[in-house]
């Protein structure tokens with residue numbers, strides 16, 4: 001056989017080395033990128049399910065930790081402005097799942113998996129050193145809405161509504177309410193995709209920041 005001289009063979013090998021290293025580096029970086037994307041996707045998919053849980057009957061387990069979510073607003077409909085008999089005479093402190101808030105801020109849409117909590121807080125004192133007014137008393141109730149295209153594919157807007165009670169102790173789990181009890185009024189009167197953003201300045205500001213970007 002007619003081998004090239006040893007020197008030339010070594011030289012060819014040397015030429016190959018950087019190419020092999022470059023290919024290996026690209027492969028490693030592609031794999032790392034792939035892993036990062038997979039991790040992001042897993043995070044996206046699981047964000048709602050990691051914040052809320054369902055029992056074996058498919059009922060929503062009362063969420064916890066929501067006071068650390070994104071706070072969006074506090075409507076208040078006190079008795080003494082409603083003929084002494086408001087249906088919800090308390091403050092309604094509204095929180096939204098943080099990932100859904102980020103998505104809303106970026107796109108102006110409520111993503112699949114959005115969870116919104118409305119915590120009812122009684123009217124306590126009506127006078128403080130700052131003046132006459134309505135001051136928060138105690139936690140008294142909890143309602144939740146959740147958007148899920150798969151789980152609630154038959155609900156108007158894919159939103160499901162839950163009531164954990166209007167008096168402590170709250171229920172530990174709740175089933176989705178019939179659309180006529182909750183979805184219909186939200187559908188007819190709320191400004192943005194069944195959500196009363198007209199009363200949540202934080203969400204309006206977030207949506208405006210989307211438009212100006």
Ligand code: HEC
Pocket residue numbers: 075076077092094116117118143144145161162163177181182183185186190194195196197199
């Ligand atoms: C007659 C109309 C009406 C009905 C019926 C209704 N809601 Fe609402 N809901 C409102 C209004 C108005 C707000 C915002 C202002 C406020 O909290 O008073 C609101 C806000 C909420 C919020 C905060 C998120 C959002 O969409 O703005 C939740 C959660 C909620 N309601 C749950 C429920 C549940 C659960 C039911 C059914 C048991 C229900 N609602 C039925 C009018 C209604």
